[in-house]
Amino acid sequence: MRSLLIVGGLAAALVTGTAAWAAGPRDDILAALAxxxxxxQPAFTGFDAARGKTFFQSAxxxxxxxxxxxxxxxxxxxxxxxQTRAGKSIEPMAVSQQPTRFTDxxxxxxxxxxxxxxxxxxxxxxVEKGDFITYLSQQ
Amino acid sequence: MPPSRVPLPPWSLTVRVLHWGxxxxxxxxxxxxxxxxxxxxxVHVWVGSSTGFILLVRLLWGLGxxxxxxxxxxxxxxxxxxxxxxxxxxxxxxxxxxxxxGHPPLGAAMVVALLVLILTMVLSGTIAYGGIEKAGPLGxxxxxxxxxxxxxxxxxxxxxxxxxxxxxxxxxxxxxxxxGSALVRAMVIGRRDGSHTPPVMIPASLPPLRLWGGASLIxxxxxxxxxxxxxxxxxxxxxxxxxxxxxxATAIYxxxxxxxxxxxxxxxxxxxxxxxxxxxLDDHFGEDASLPAAKVSALQGWLPRHAAESWxxxxxxxxxxxxxxxxxxxxxxxxxxxHHRQIPIETFRQKNIGSQGNCRACHQDVQSPAxxxxxxxxxxxxxxx
Numbered sequence: 001m002r003s004l005l006i007v008g009g010l011a012a013a014l015v016t017g018t019a020a021w022a023a024g025p026r027d028d029i030l031a032a033l034a035x036x037x038x039x040x041q042p043a044f045t046g047f048d049a050a051r052g053k054t055f056f057q058s059a060x061x062x063x064x065x066x067x068x069x070x071x072x073x074x075x076x077x078x079x080x081x082x083q084t085r086a087g088k089s090i091e092p093m094a095v096s097q098q099p100t101r102f103t104d105x106x107x108x109x110x111x112x113x114x115x116x117x118x119x120x121x122x123x124x125x126x127v128e129k130g131d132f133i134t135y136l137s138q139q
Numbered sequence: 140m141p142p143s144r145v146p147l148p149p150w151s152l153t154v155r156v157l158h159w160g161x162x163x164x165x166x167x168x169x170x171x172x173x174x175x176x177x178x179x180x181x182v183h184v185w186v187g188s189s190t191g192f193i194l195l196v197r198l199l200w201g202l203g204x205x206x207x208x209x210x211x212x213x214x215x216x217x218x219x220x221x222x223x224x225x226x227x228x229x230x231x232x233x234x235x236x237x238x239x240x241g242h243p244p245l246g247a248a249m250v251v252a253l254l255v256l257i258l259t260m261v262l263s264g265t266i267a268y269g270g271i272e273k274a275g276p277l278g279x280x281x282x283x284x285x286x287x288x289x290x291x292x293x294x295x296x297x298x299x300x301x302x303x304x305x306x307x308x309x310x311x312x313x314x315x316x317x318x319g320s321a322l323v324r325a326m327v328i329g330r331r332d333g334s335h336t337p338p339v340m341i342p343a344s345l346p347p348l349r350l351w352g353g354a355s356l357i358x359x360x361x362x363x364x365x366x367x368x369x370x371x372x373x374x375x376x377x378x379x380x381x382x383x384x385x386x387x388a389t390a391i392y393x394x395x396x397x398x399x400x401x402x403x404x405x406x407x408x409x410x411x412x413x414x415x416x417x418x419x420l421d422d423h424f425g426e427d428a429s430l431p432a433a434k435v436s437a438l439q440g441w442l443p444r445h446a447a448e449s450w451x452x453x454x455x456x457x458x459x460x461x462x463x464x465x466x467x468x469x470x471x472x473x474x475x476x477x478h479h480r481q482i483p484i485e486t487f488r489q490k491n492i493g494s495q496g497n498c499r500a501c502h503q504d505v506q507s508p509a510x511x512x513x514x515x516x517x518x519x520x521x522x523x524x
Contacts, residue, residue, distance in 0.1 A: 064422070064425050064426060064427070065425070066425035066426070067425065067426055083493065084399045084400060085399075085424070085425070085426070085494075086399055086400030086401075086424075086493075086494055086496045086497075087400070087492070087493025087494025087495075087496055087497050088399060088400050088401065088493065088497070089493075113427075113429065114426070114427045114428060114429055115427070117421070117427035117429075118425075118426045118427045
């Protein structure tokens with residue numbers, strides 16, 4: 001009976017631990033982005049999913065001609081898988097479909113750096129990144 | 140014992156089975172090579188192996204079968220061949236007295252020519268298969284250049300063999316009409332003395348050899364069972380001893396490059412092209428694919444070591460030549476263009492293929508990018524829509 005309790009306790013700890021890990025990093029990342037946004041724009045009041053949606057869906061200029069929008073590869077519906085221009089499938093961006101999205105700082109940095117350069121022809125601002133993650137976290 | 144006269148002896152069952160076996164093999168080989176899809180190579184190779192076994196048995200049988208089927212009794216002297224030609228041209232045939240117990244002189248010459256031609260086909264085919272596809276018994280031994288040479292010989296001899304078979308058929312028709320007996324039927328049922336065929340002379344001394352006949356039957360049995368149980372897949376190179384650096388670079392390549400497209404086997408471009416790719420990652424086919432300097436440097440060491448020049452196989456040789464204007468695009472290389480010309484663009488857009496860059500969708504042996512990439516012809520299968 002005692003050993004059963006221990007096993008149960010361990011399992012519970014594992015489950016809550018995993019859940020905390022899944023939610024924690026993204027909140028930390030968004031908090032860091034918010035601090036950065038505040039520094040960039042003193043008028044910043046908070047991230048906005050609607051702004052993020054517009055940013056995700058609209059066609060931008062200044063980037064490379066083959067990739068005018070995020071949706072070029074990710075598709076209009078972030079809950080559906082996307083496809084790279086080379087034909088490889090991309091897992092959905094929506095956190096509801098892919099819970100590990102936006103939890104790995106290194107991965108986030110790498111893809112924002114590359115894809116902002118491809119689509120916008122410049123680095124993204126902290127506000128743009130935060131809006132983007134906020135929008136996709138709610139999808 | 141003085142020479143005596145007997146009716147024409149029948150063709151043995153062995154010779155008849157081997158004959159029709161060779162007929163089937165030749166047509167199956169021509170069909171799979173000239174009319175089949177590239178993946179028909181698997182059947183072609185199986186047919187070729189069967190042909191090899193049939194030849195082996197026929198050669199042993201020719202040493203120890205019934206005397207009129209032995210090579211030693213083939214009437215191949217120059218004078219005999221002249222005599223036979225004159226008899227046919229002057230229509231004094233069959234000559235008074237006796238017929239030839241086995242093949243007549245010109246027929247025997249054609250049989251020898253056919254056997255030599257087919258033997259050359261089997262040998263050149265095996266060498267080509269080993270050198271080009273790196274498969275079969277010689278897969279690990281033959282350099283690509285030798286394989287390619289053998290392949291050219293193989294293709295040329297195939298046409299020659301077709302002409303020789305035509306000559307053989309013509310000879311059979313002429314001989315059948317002159318002798319008044321159906322030679323084709325004789326090759327099926329064995330009995331070949333027709334109403335007009337004169338008796339034949341049997342040699343004064345008959346060789347007592349029985350050993351070779353037995354040996355050929357045993358070879359036939361062993362060969363057939365070997366064919367049934369043997370596979371003819373490609374020879375996979377043994378896993379090489381890997382350094383940590385090597386394993387690390389392979390992992391970077393698979394992970395970083397494989398994130399957006401298939402991690403192409405490096406054998407598909409020469410080292411100079413890979414250098415170009417690494418130097419222009421910020422504008423990689425219209426996208427920014429920049430990597431941290433440490434990863435680029437790891438790949439700068441790894442890619443040239445695995446580039447086209449490092450492989451003595453078909454992919455490695457074919458992809459050393461790139462398109463001058465587009466030296467980093469694999470699908471622009473002359474070889475790629477030439478070999479995918481017949482595939483409609485819609486096929487590449489199929490959902491289960493995606494793009495021209497998804498080699499693996501059809502080349503089912505393309506696995507780890509660290510090896511030569513496979514691309515064995517028998518492993519090509521375009522998935523259904």
